[in-house]
Amino acid sequence: MDSIDHVVLQAIIAVRQSLPNxxxxxxxxxxxxxxxxxxxxxxxxxxxxxxNSWAS
Structure with a gap:
């Protein structure tokens, strides 16, 4: 599950960094x-x- 968390967090960061200036x-x-x-x-x-709730 940690690798999925990492990939999703990377996607969130990438989307937010791609916001128009x-x-x-x-x-x-x-x-x-x-x-x-x-x-x-x-x-x-x-x-x-x-x-994360499913993993708990």
């Missing part, structure tokens, strides 16, 4: 992209918590 890209498209990526990160966190 507001000084380089702004507007509705950037906001929509950022919101979608944050939602994906939250879903991955929820999945990680579920996986």
């Amino acid at each position: 507001p000084s380089l890209w702004a507007g509705a498209a950037a906001n929509s992209c950022a919101n979608s990526m944050e939602a994906l990160a939250r879903e991955l966190e929820i999945m990680l918590h579920r996986l």
